Amino acid sequence: MGQILVLICSILLPPLDVLLKHGLDRDFWINLILTLIFFVPGVIHAIYVNFLR
Incomplete structure (x- = not known):
């Protein structure tokens, strides 16, 4: 159930998801620019960062 909420x-809101999972690091800024x-x-990028890496 938790994985489904992360996917949604x-x-x-890709930058928010990356921010909540990883904080204000390089991945957040990359995701914000891409978005x-x-x-x-x-x-x-958000799906890649949260599920595949």
Whole structure:
């Protein structure tokens, strides 16, 4: 159940999800920039950071 909530948050608010999981580190700033440039790369990066790494 918890993984589903993380996935939903990764899709709706990628920078917030990365911030809650990893804090204000390099991954958050990369995700914020990707999300501001275009939303889909931010979502992909959030899923990668939270599930695959």
